Amino acid sequence: MVGRKDILDWLDFKVAKAAGLEKIAHNGTFNANPLSAAAGIATLEIVGSTDACARANAFGDAVRARMNEVLAEEGVAWAVHGTYSSLHIYTNPEGADIVPGRFDAAAFIPRMLNKRGVDISGPVRMGLLVNGVDVNSALSGWISATHGEEELAATADALRTTVRALRREGVIE
Incomplete structure (x- = not known):
């Protein structure tokens, strides 16, 4: 202190x-x-x-980009955003016209703070957790310098599996 x-x-x-x-x-x-x-x-x-911070930040860029690719491939108008060694999943509760990977989080801050619309963070978090990826209850996560290609693939797969399960269950369209 x-x-x-x-x-x-x-x-x-x-x-x-x-x-x-x-x-x-x-x-x-x-x-x-x-x-x-x-x-x-x-x-x-x-x-x-060491270059631990640079590696964590680079992985942050890579995992956010890959997660947004999954969302685009699955046709889900959500976005994964963040800076440095963090990520945040925005589930777009108001159904705004969002293109994953081209999301301007700053423009959505008022919506994020007001929490309007249907909150599906619980089912999304549970889906990710069941598939081996743990994020906090706000659908945010921290990245470390030890994350690599294996974790990148596992995270993308967990998101894809979660999205597909939520779609099958009627939670998302």
Whole structure:
């Protein structure tokens, strides 16, 4: 953690007591955990001295493009968008005229925030999960430097299988 000393002192038992301040609780799973701190330092050293971020970002570009190809091939007006090492699946609840791969997410931010229309994120997430791909409940995911061609193919296959299952079940047209 970083911050102004006068504020952070409220989190330190000894400093707060010596100054006559009430210590403010700052609970957390990894607080004061030397093993977690060592792992964090080691991770930052690896990230800072390798091309891990560039590889994760490149995979992000590749997986988003491949997922959008699947959507286009399946005739589904959704879009996979994101930046760097992330992805987000927009299921187009209002049925806008979307072409996967040419989606301008910025133009859809108000719609994304207002959550109008039918939300099918649960069935989409479950379909992906059943097919080996885990995304969060908002249909977003993070990409790591360890993802490669095998994960790219598996993700595209999981999306295709999910779309086809949702179509068979009448969830989507």
